[in-house]
Amino acid sequence: MHVVITGANRGIGAALAERYAKRGDTVTGTSRAGGDLACLDVTKPETLTDLAEALDCKPVDLLICNAGVYLDKGQKLADGYPPEMWAESFAVNVTGVFLSVQTLLPNLQCAETPKIAILSSQMASATRAPGGSYIYRASKAAALNLGRNLAHDLKDLGIAVGIYHPGWVRTEMGGDSADLSVEEAAEGLEARFDALDIDGTGCFETWDGRAHPY
Numbered sequence: 001m002h003v004v005i006t007g008a009n010r011g012i013g014a015a016l017a018e019r020y021a022k023r024g025d026t027v028t029g030t031s032r033a034g035g036d037l038a039c040l041d042v043t044k045p046e047t048l049t050d051l052a053e054a055l056d057c058k059p060v061d062l063l064i065c066n067a068g069v070y071l072d073k074g075q076k077l078a079d080g081y082p083p084e085m086w087a088e089s090f091a092v093n094v095t096g097v098f099l100s101v102q103t104l105l106p107n108l109q110c111a112e113t114p115k116i117a118i119l120s121s122q123m124a125s126a127t128r129a130p131g132g133s134y135i136y137r138a139s140k141a142a143a144l145n146l147g148r149n150l151a152h153d154l155k156d157l158g159i160a161v162g163i164y165h166p167g168w169v170r171t172e173m174g175g176d177s178a179d180l181s182v183e184e185a186a187e188g189l190e191a192r193f194d195a196l197d198i199d200g201t202g203c204f205e206t207w208d209g210r211a212h213p214y
């Protein structure tokens with residue numbers, strides 16, 4: 001199986017890349033900096049084109065849209081949330097997901113049972129609205145909506161799409177007081193991605209397999 005993971009240089013993305021490599025899958029991990037990973041900035045279409053050309057029509061069995069940012073942590077309603085922060089967050093968390101799927105769609109169509117996994121968050125859910133983090137919440141809600149609509153349009157092509165809450169994870173984004181280790185989250189997500197099929201396309205699930213309310 002060939003797995004492409006955006007944002008595979010740290011956190012959950014890196015842990016997932018390691019797990020798939022250990023089980024013998026071919027992994028194309030990406031990061032903005034490149035280095036040992038494929039160079040990809042999901043906000044720059046030209047780097048997506050470069051990635052597609054490097055893959056040279058190679059089938060992609062699983063595309064994991066993991067790259068994301070949480071820029072507005074700690075911002076205050078009175079004087080925070082500047083427009084450029086909204087623009088950058090949506091460029092990565094929403095537009096970047098769409099461009100990744102759009103660019104690699106021919107590669108996905110070459111696979112026998114292609115899948116797309118989009119990492120959103122429980123903070124995307126309308127049932128969890130305690131205030132604050134407006135930009136992150138809005139961008140992850142948009143990613144959830146995007147995934148649901150992609151699931152509808154790609155179903156006839158045989159491409160399954162799942163949207164996932166990875167849990168509150170001890171990463172640079174999640175902080176040291178979070179509930180889960182990176183390894184626990186990655187193990188659960190791997191199981192979810194394995195279970196995803198065309199009958200379950202459009203699902204919004206937690207890392208441990210529970211259906212999450214929209």
